Amino acid sequence: MSTIKTAFGVEDLGCRRVAVIGAGNMGGGIAAQFANAGIAVDLLDRAGPDGVRDAPAERGLAQQIARQAFMGEAPVSLVRVGNTEDHLERVAEADWIVEAILEDLDLKRALYERIEPLRKPDAIVSSNTSTILRGRLIEGRGAAFQDHFLISHFFNPPRRMALLELIGSEDRVAFDRAAEIGRKALGKTVIECRDTPGFIANRLGCTWLSVAVVEALRLGLTVEEADAVHMAFGVPRTGVFGLLDLVGLDVVKPIWGSLMAALPRTDAINAFDLPGQGVITDLVSAGRFGRKSRAGFYRKSESGALEALDLNSGVYRAHSGFAQKDLPGAGRDLDLLLNNDTASGAYARAVLAQVVDYALIHAGEIAPSLKETDLGMELGYAWRAGPVALWRELSPETQARLRAQMPEGVPFEALATPVVRSGEADRLSRAQAAGQALAQNSSAALWDLGDDVICLDIRSKMHALAPAVFDILEEGVSRLNGAARGMVVGNHNPRVFSAGADLSKVVAWIEGGKWAAIEAFITRGQMVLAALRTAHTPSVAAMHGLALGGGCELAMHCTGTVAHAETRIGLPEHLVGLVPGWGGCRRLLDRARATASHEADLSDRITRAFHAATLEAPAGSAREAGDLALLDPSQPVVMRDDDVFAAALAHLDTLEPRQGAQEVVTLRLDRQAVLSGLLSERETARDDGRITPNAFALQSRIAEIFAAGGAGTSEADLAALESEVFMALVATPETLARIGHMLRTGKPLH
Helix, strand or coil, X not given: XXXXXXXXXXXXXXXXXXXXXXXXXXXXXXXXXXXXXXXXXXXXXXXXXXXXXXXXXXXXXXXXXXXXXXXXXXHHHHEEEEEXXXXXXXXXXXXXXXXXXXXXXXXXXXXXXXXXXXXXXCCEEEECCCCXXXXXXXXXXXXXXXXXXXXXXXXXXXXXXXXXXXXXXXXHHHHHHHHHHHHHCCCCEEEECCCCCCCXXXXXXXXXXXXXXXXXXXXXXXXHHHHHHHHHHCCCCCHHHHHHHHHCHHHHHHHXXXXXXXXXXXXXXXXCCXXXXXXXXXXXXXXXXXXXXXXXCEEECCCCCEEEECCCCCCEEECCCCCXXXXXXXHCCHHHHHCCCCHHHHHHHHHHHHHHXXXXXHHHHHCCCHHHHHHHHHHHCCCCCCHHHHHHHCCHHHHHHHHHCCCCCCCHHHHHCCCCCCCCCCHHHHHHHHCCCCEEXXXXXXXXXXXXXXXXXXXXXXXXXXXXXXXXXXXXXXXXXXXXXXXXXXXXXCCEEECCEXXXXXXXXXXXXXXXXXXXXXXXXXXXXXXXXXXXCCEEEEECEEEXXXXXXXXXXXXXXXXXXXXXXXXXXHHHCCCCCCCHXXXXXXXXXXXXXXXXXXXXXXXXXXXXXXXXXXXXXXXXXXXXXXXXXXXXXXXXXXXXXXXXXXXXXXXXXXXXXXXXXXXXXXXXXXXXXXXXXXXXXXHCCCCCHHHHHHHHHHHHHHHHXXXXXXXXXXXXXXXXXXXXXXXXXXXXXXXXXXXXXXXXXX
């Protein structure tokens, strides 16, 4: 069994083992996400033929590995496959049993009958059904089983989709426990639903899609125009027709048909009959299911050009190029669009009015409050803001125009109650709201969080590290050597911790021939990060989103880290023609030495460290970054992004200052032997044309630093070598071209 560290807070949840029954796309994905949190999982499916009884579950596991549902290799070892004929007794070990089999009421009930006598007294049982009501599923089961039975509706893929809809009994114990596990272990935003058809997200989302398609047909819009209007709403970049292509037109009849049958004929989803639209039936009959068949409302021509379906003729034509920018006000002013007397304006009014109408009428039936209805659309269907939130953004005049075309009886009085999204503000938010920074400039601020704890809040574009950031970081380090008992480095931006050095400033220096400024920048970064590392009191990096280059190095110099599980971490300097300039290679060498037991072991670990420093892409998760030693794997990983900052504060309380003295080097390798070993495979790749000569030259310079470190070169001499190599590379035309290309396109130049 793997020794993978459980995610932050999971040990306190009382959920040590989970059983997932059904190894299909959803069940396998749910199992993978539990394993990503460090929880052991039994993944069971039907029995295969003799000799390969576990084959269905094994296939399901393999599919999740291929789909990158796991955060690296370690979580995979937490999944034990089996089958429901030979291994159902394993559910007796589970704290949560998740059923994710076919949407067949009789099959589900028969399975629950077998599970009931095996279930631990406090174990949760849940179904991932999206169409069958909880009340029907638990018919015939005992009271204890019913009290512990939930609907746990995950969205696909479970690793990426943040929403988890839960429906429970009047006994709140099992519901509250599942909600806490969902948040802390699975990283989900949990919303409570009523036991009604489609729950919240699918009830509203499917109705919206039906309205959007039918109104586009009625008003004569093209698919491009309709999708542009939805992009102006801030719904998925795919738009509505693009989203249907993504979902698959072949599932419209079973999904919409099931929901329509379960709801009254007077419900809007029946009035706007999506499965009955000729354009849908024609596409499905022709085998044009969307992206899965490479043709739906959109397709690529043989030449690769994008084509769109003409909704009147059913014939593909060249994409018109119509986009959000072609709407009134370039689609950035929703009030302007909704008041515009064009087909696009009429369409925007018709769709938004119908969806807000539906949300207000049915909110009390399907959800505890309007907050949940909006969250369902935001997280389940990628709306920028839910329909009620969009309505609140409109001017009174626009609201009045929309209300005039809505039927009587819409409960607008519900809008008088504000939608409350969160509870009491956290310590950083309160400090920012007070506005009294300890130190600040345009790029960073230092906040007093109380209790002698401070926070370095980087706020430059992409949180890039520039001299102004170092000004504030130096003030923070000074306080760590004074009265502060600790510092958190980070904020609440979920997109980025720090994307590294400010490359635009580096380009300006290069073009101005200001080589001394570049060298001073590198030297200063080395010094301030070294001072952070050796400060008297500890620091914790609170990591979200991207932590690249200098951002990764900043975290490496903190005493500890707390990273959101989906943080992408790497040292991509070689992709812009440079080497890590602020100690990234040195910290990787530290970790190699700390875990090596003999010379051959050290050589192997340095090889892995060199691999980590020359990856073509950042690690895909914090777990994978730990495997690469870009993160210390002993440090906490947090599954829910909103919990990162609070977890960093809690982790800070557990840390002692890191000792500043350089560790005594006991293992020394031959420098030239290390260099040759690191480059032998890269030389073959160069000769085979798998990497360019320029890429090989860059990687060779990085290898020099690792070879020197393997030979026992001192910290000061390694820093000097780091700076020397950086300055040699930054002066080359190739590096300027690479940096310029990265700044223009956001992609490396190959």
